Amino acid sequence: MQAILGVLFHSLGGIAAGSFYMPYNKVKGWAWESYWMVGGLMSWLIVPPIAAWLTAPGFTEIIGDASGSLLFFTYAMGLLWGIGGLSYGLGIRYLGMSLGNSVVLGFCAAFGALVPPLYYNMVPTTGKVAFSDMVASSGGQLVLLGVLVCVLGIAVCGWAGMMKEKELSEAEKKKSIAEFNLFKGLAVAIVSGILSAFFNFGIESGKPLAEAAIASGNDPLFANNVTFVVILWGGLTSNLIWTGLRSLKNRSYTDFTNTDSPIAQNLLFSCLAGTVWFLQFFFYGMGESKLGNGASSWILHMSTIILTANLWGIYRKEWKGVAGRTKTTIIFGILMILLSVVLVGIGNSI
Secondary structure (H helix, E strand, C coil): CCHHHHHHHHHHHHHHHHHHHHHHHHHHCCHHHHHHHHHHHHHHHHHHHHHHHHHCCCHHHHHHHHHHHHHHHHHHHHHHHHHHHHHHHHHHHCCCCHHHHHHHHHHHHHHHHHHHHHHHHHHCCCCCHHHHHHHCHHHHHHHHHHHHHHHHHHHHHHHHHHHHHCCHHHHHHHHHHHCCCCCHHHHHHHHHHHCCCCHHHHHHHHHHHHHHHCCCCCHHHHHHHHHHHHHHHHHHHHHHHHHHHHHHHCCHHHHHCCCCCHHHHHHHHHHHHHHHHHHHHHHHHHHHHHHHHHHHHHHHHHHHHHHHHHHHHHHHHCCCCCHHHHHHHHHHHHHHHHHHHHHHHHHHHH
């Protein structure tokens, strides 16, 4: 029953993460950095402490009592993840919901699943699975096979993107993705996929905060909400610096007072996008409390996002007009990534 609940919570988080960008498509007349800044303030500064206050009262005392080194390392993981989240938005902007999410999150899934056990190989920790342990066990070998299949699936999705690039005219590409740019999108997607995995490391490094929340009598189901507050401070820092610099450079800060654009509507949809994005962390924390923070939790979460985002991509007709062979290629790539999740899940159960 605990495993079923874990899968359910991770699926809800994945649906939220795969859908959060949709409200941004309703924003009119604003520069990218303007709506990203508003959404970021909601998802990284405003909503997290509200969620922690509702589910883990006393979270401020827990954070205040934590060591400086613990808070700094957890914050640093969030800072790096924030750069990944920033480039994630750019990846979706240039590649669209379908291809962008498949490439970004495929890399994120593989990197997030492999780095923790590699770390524990260098720093042996009781109760943690090291990379050498994975290589030596049949279950671990199946997990590694799943990661390999995931990377191959990413390559197939990238190939589908190159096929699309060759087949469609510039005008056709812009119909569904206004700023479609394959090579620029792939570059930022790779960076995003690697750095976005640092959220997983932030959860691991901030585990003492969650344990302190449980020791204080809070429900273990929501204990990770305390850790998220610190991780997301890091994400807020990197994103505010970048969007602030772009806003000053492009003078796009005038968006917030430009009455030629629907200011209230834009604020509403930007805040909605930011809130939905936070919900992925909220539900991931609940799923992690049931399944643990191993490779299975991480890849399960990533795969649900990929599946959801591709359904939105179909809805937005991002592959309309391409040859049947190209559609078959992207579908095959997505199925490979989803197969990797099954392999990892079976491997972790052995």
